[in-house]
Amino acid sequence: MLRRAAVAIGLLAFAVLPAHALTVFACEPEWAALTRALWPQDATLRLHVATHVAQDPHHIEARPALIAQLRSADLAVCTGAGLEAGWLPALQQRAGNARVQDGAPGMFYATTHVPLLDPKPGAGGNPFAGDVHAEGNPHLHADPRRLRTVAQALARTLQAAAPAQAAAIAARADAFDRDWATRTTAWSERAAxxxxxxxxxxxxxxxxxxxxxxxxxxxxxxxxxxxxxxxxxxxxxxxxxxxxxxxxxxxxxxxxxxxxxxxxxxxxxxxxxxxxxxxxxxxxxxxxxxxxxxxxxxxxxxxxxxxxxxxxx
CATH class of the missing domain: 3.40.50.1980 (Nitrogenase molybdenum iron protein domain)
Incomplete structure (x- = not known):
């Protein structure tokens, strides 16, 4: 019942978001960069990034500043597949923000939108096994083909979160998709x-x-x-x-x-x-x-x- 209530509250929250602003909490820098690429340049975006290039995204501290940032977020964009399992659930609990709880429309996990490499069904739950992800390798952003698919899904989520910007987001997403397809082909040829x-x-x-x-x-x-x-x-x-x-x-x-x-x-x-x-x-x-x-x-x-x-x- 609590989960259903959280989802209902999150849907209501999406419906009453201000037309001019969106606050996004990105768990990793790649999702912050992708959000910026899809968001209209003339619309306000408040973007918080939980980690940086010199940090291991598996292991960060659930600091008070991050709790405050997640508490104010309309949307959280994370990897999923257990990558943030050591810290994100604690942030979600302490932030108490129904919009970004698991199952709510404001909680976006990239790994739910593409097939993952090296799944290990039944793995996990063993503290001596290391960073073993039962759903598969979560570091999908290093494949531009999968990143392109995630971009399309994230664009739809941004449109739902900010209906007033839906047309502009669609235009940005189309431009990104065309550009990314061209770049991916060129990279593949270069990498032969x-x-x-x-x-x-x-x-x-x-x-x-x-x-x-x-x-x-x-x-x-x-x-x-x-x-x-x-x-x-x-x-x-x-x-x-x-x-x-x-x-x-x-x-x-x-x-x-x-x-x-x-x-x-x-x-x-x-x-x-x-x-x-x-x-x-x-x-x-x-x-x-x-x-x-x-x-x-x-x-x-x-x-x-x-x-x-x-x-x-």
Whole structure:
């Protein structure tokens, strides 16, 4: 009954939103950037972002400032599939905002709109298993094809939240869709040299990027998802990869680079150049124009440079 009441209140709240303003709470920078891309430039948007590029989105503190921001939100845009399970439920409870409770129209989860990679039915609930997501890998924003689908769903949600801006949002969404389709095709063509190349990475932050580009992740620096690399695990990876070194060792900017630096250094000592790439796992500046496109451009540039360098070994 409480859940049904929350949904009813949320629907009513959507109906009485002011025509000129919308307050959005984005759990991750990529969703803040996507919201800005879809929202009309001449309409007021109050946008709060809970995390930044140097933070692990699995693990942040439910700070009072975030509680206040979620309390004022008309719409929350998050990843879902358990990515924010360690902190978002606490924020929702403490904020007491019926509009952004699970099941309410103001609570948008990107992972409900696209198929996910690597689902693990029955997983979870084990504190020793690490960051294992039963529904699948939640880091879908690293695939521009899935991001395009999420953009279409988010546009519909924004239209429901701000009916006075519905036509303008539709126009922005159409423009984004056409531009994104063109960019995705160009990126795919540009990335052709990467297909079949192998990488060693830490965690599955870029799993969708590998899947889209045809890169092959042959090793994970973490012994279990979300658990810090150990000396024994790294040594076993080194021994296994000596015969066929990867194109690069990849860690996300929010991760400790020491394990990746060690593995890269071991290959260097053996006379094989395997660069360490420290890549942003989300957009560094969600307020920047074309933030999402710039992020993909930067990822591709780094990977293609590593591929080019490897070709000269």
């Amino acid at each position: 040299p990467l297909r079949g190349a192998v990488v060693a990475a830490q965690h599955s932050s870029f799993g969708y990027l590998w899947d889209w580009l045809g890169l092959v992740p042959v090793a994970d620096l973490e012994p279990k998802p979300g658990m810090a690399p150990t000396p024994g695990h790294l040594q076993s990876l080194l021994e296994r990869l000596r015969a066929a070194p990867p194109m690069a060792v990849v860690v996300a900017r929010h991760q400790d680079p020491r394990a990746g630096r060690w593995l890269s250094g071991q290959f260097a000592q053996a006379g094989t150049a395997v660069p360490l790439l420290v890549l942003p796992a989300t957009v560094p500046d969600p307020d920047a124009p074309d933030a999402l496109a710039r992020w993909f451009d930067a990822l591709l540039a780094a990977l293609l440079q590593a591929r080019s360098d490897g070709a000269t070994r």
